[in-house]
Amino acid sequence: MKRVLLHIAYDGTDFAGFQIQPGGIRTVEGVLNDTISDLTGETIEVIGASRTDAGVHARENIAVFDTESRIPAEKFSYALNERLPEDVRITGSMEVAEDFHPRKEACLKTYEYRILCAPFPDPLRRRDSHYTYHLLDAQKMHEAAQYLVGEHDFTSFASVYMQAASPVRTITQISVTETAQDSMAEAREIVIRVEGTGFLYNMVRIIAGTLMEVGRGKIAPSDLPDILAGRERRLAGPTAPAKGLTLVKYRYFSLTDKEGEPYNRRVRR
Amino acid sequence: MKRVLLHIAYDGTDFAGFQIQPGGIRTVEGVLNDTISDLTGETIEVIGASRTDAGVHARENIAVFDTESRIPAEKFSYALNERLPEDVRITGSMEVAEDFHPRKEACLKTYEYRILCAPFPDPLRRRDSHYTYHLLDAQKMHEAAQYLVGEHDFTSFASVYMQAASPVRTITQISVTETAQDSMAEAREIVIRVEGTGFLYNMVRIIAGTLMEVGRGKIAPSDLPDILAGRERRLAGPTAPAKGLTLVKYRYFSLTDKEGEPYNRRVRR
Numbered sequence: 001m002k003r004v005l006l007h008i009a010y011d012g013t014d015f016a017g018f019q020i021q022p023g024g025i026r027t028v029e030g031v032l033n034d035t036i037s038d039l040t041g042e043t044i045e046v047i048g049a050s051r052t053d054a055g056v057h058a059r060e061n062i063a064v065f066d067t068e069s070r071i072p073a074e075k076f077s078y079a080l081n082e083r084l085p086e087d088v089r090i091t092g093s094m095e096v097a098e099d100f101h102p103r104k105e106a107c108l109k110t111y112e113y114r115i116l117c118a119p120f121p122d123p124l125r126r127r128d129s130h131y132t133y134h135l136l137d138a139q140k141m142h143e144a145a146q147y148l149v150g151e152h153d154f155t156s157f158a159s160v161y162m163q164a165a166s167p168v169r170t171i172t173q174i175s176v177t178e179t180a181q182d183s184m185a186e187a188r189e190i191v192i193r194v195e196g197t198g199f200l201y202n203m204v205r206i207i208a209g210t211l212m213e214v215g216r217g218k219i220a221p222s223d224l225p226d227i228l229a230g231r232e233r234r235l236a237g238p239t240a241p242a243k244g245l246t247l248v249k250y251r252y253f254s255l256t257d258k259e260g261e262p263y264n265r266r267v268r269r
Numbered sequence: 270m271k272r273v274l275l276h277i278a279y280d281g282t283d284f285a286g287f288q289i290q291p292g293g294i295r296t297v298e299g300v301l302n303d304t305i306s307d308l309t310g311e312t313i314e315v316i317g318a319s320r321t322d323a324g325v326h327a328r329e330n331i332a333v334f335d336t337e338s339r340i341p342a343e344k345f346s347y348a349l350n351e352r353l354p355e356d357v358r359i360t361g362s363m364e365v366a367e368d369f370h371p372r373k374e375a376c377l378k379t380y381e382y383r384i385l386c387a388p389f390p391d392p393l394r395r396r397d398s399h400y401t402y403h404l405l406d407a408q409k410m411h412e413a414a415q416y417l418v419g420e421h422d423f424t425s426f427a428s429v430y431m432q433a434a435s436p437v438r439t440i441t442q443i444s445v446t447e448t449a450q451d452s453m454a455e456a457r458e459i460v461i462r463v464e465g466t467g468f469l470y471n472m473v474r475i476i477a478g479t480l481m482e483v484g485r486g487k488i489a490p491s492d493l494p495d496i497l498a499g500r501e502r503r504l505a506g507p508t509a510p511a512k513g514l515t516l517v518k519y520r521y522f523s524l525t526d527k528e529g530e531p532y533n534r535r536v537r538r
Binding site: 011089091126 | 357359
């Protein structure tokens with residue numbers, strides 16, 4: 001018996017989220033369970049790290065599963081990629097300790113929220129970017145975002161359906177960057193990049209929605225401390241649409257690579 | 270009667286190319302004809318500029334049509350976007366002279382060919398990038414590409430099914446740039462950007478395929494002059510897959526905007 005950890009990338013557009021659901025609805029977890037079970041001949045149930053919502057994407061999410069298979073842990077990525085649908089890819093696999101639990105180990109997660117500000121939508125970005133006609137002030141959004149860095153009670157930035165035991169979370173860094181788009185006059189791509197040790201339900205999407213209000217001038221950067229302190233969901237901006245959100249990076253403090261560096265996906269070429 | 274010019278962006282993945290085909294096959298031209306006819310109540314047949322192949326994308330292709338409609342030319346973009354499927358968008362519209370023909374006016378076109386070089390494919394880029402496991406040398410590709418700049422007989426870089434009267438075309442500039450991808454260790458995006466006054470059938474895809482052979486070390490940059498001079502299709506590299514190719518820019522010399530600058534899409538905000 002061994003526990004295998006998978007790095008998973010997916011286009012969330014055609015999934016009803018990560019977590020398995022009854023009734024044959026297509027989920028990332030369901031596709032992984034079916035594909036790994038099919039490969040090993042066992043009944044596999046993966047344990048996922050982030051249960052991303054419907055429409056949310058990942059360049060790096062994590063799952064583990066236990067298997068008696070003789071396939072070396074490092075080879076699972078290749079074997080699974082031959083069987084998976086093309087909107088899911090395993091970008092690395094490795095053996096971990098049998099008690100390694102992807103939701104209980106300390107980690108750093110990074111999300112990106114992409115916004116296309118342009119006179120017209122771009123059909124090539126409709127799946128992974130939120131489109132807005134409004135010109136947003138990225139500089140002000142970045143300024144506002146800095147108030148969120150650190151350990152805070154993020155009740156104002158959590159869904160009212162949030163069930164976490166504590167609303168306190170730590171954001172280690174946030175940046176808001178803007179890139180001019182050569183493809184369309186006046187078009188800009190704004191990327192909100194948030195790194196933290198954990199996030200409440202909908203927290204990154206509410207941060208994105210609030211920063212977009214800042215970008216439009218409806219909320220001042222200096223309002224952010226009061227929004228945090230008020231601890232009420234209605235004080236923050238709306239929840240930004242799922243499709244702009246991508247989980248881009250997952251780092252466990254307990255895992256290191258062969259060189260002893262903090263664990264990053266192993267790359268073979 | 271007026272002639273209206275449209276700027277068109279599309280995700281080519283789910284189209285059998287631009288040009289209309291019999292038998293209910295989904296094409297960009299067919300979707301445009303149906304949607305404009307539906308809007309104006311006339312029987313509209315657009316004249317397209319570039320008849321891109323199946324799977325090729327556009328951030329800017331051009332078409333014109335004639336109409337008796339009272340809708341102002343500039344408003345067609347908005348009216349059509351409300352009716353078009355989300356993989357096609359009109360990013361600008363304007364009135365042009367009644368004899369303006371989008372394939373006969375002198376112009377500059379720019380194409381981009383996107384390549385993801387990484388240990389594993391990225392599901393979020395599977396629709397608009399060509400994926401390769403091989404590490405390509407972008408510097409050498411750029412060096413090789415410079416031999417193609419200028420007026421040349423491009424027979425070696427044209428499909429054998431090419432029907433053009435002359436194989437001579439002018440490339441005004443080519444660049445090959447590489448960007449490290451934060452999302453995946455060792456991943457790089459390579460973009461080949463080609464600008465010219467016109468291209469033979471499959472020419473940009475054959476240039477891309479040839480430059481990828483250069484990037485892998487199978488063709489030396491200094492071989493390019495001989496490949497051009499040999500005027501035989503078999504001397505160049507393979508035709509790169511359609512999905513990596515995007516028509517990104519179209520500029521007509523005869524059209525200028527309100528300020529008298531060379532025509533660019535009009536932007537209203």
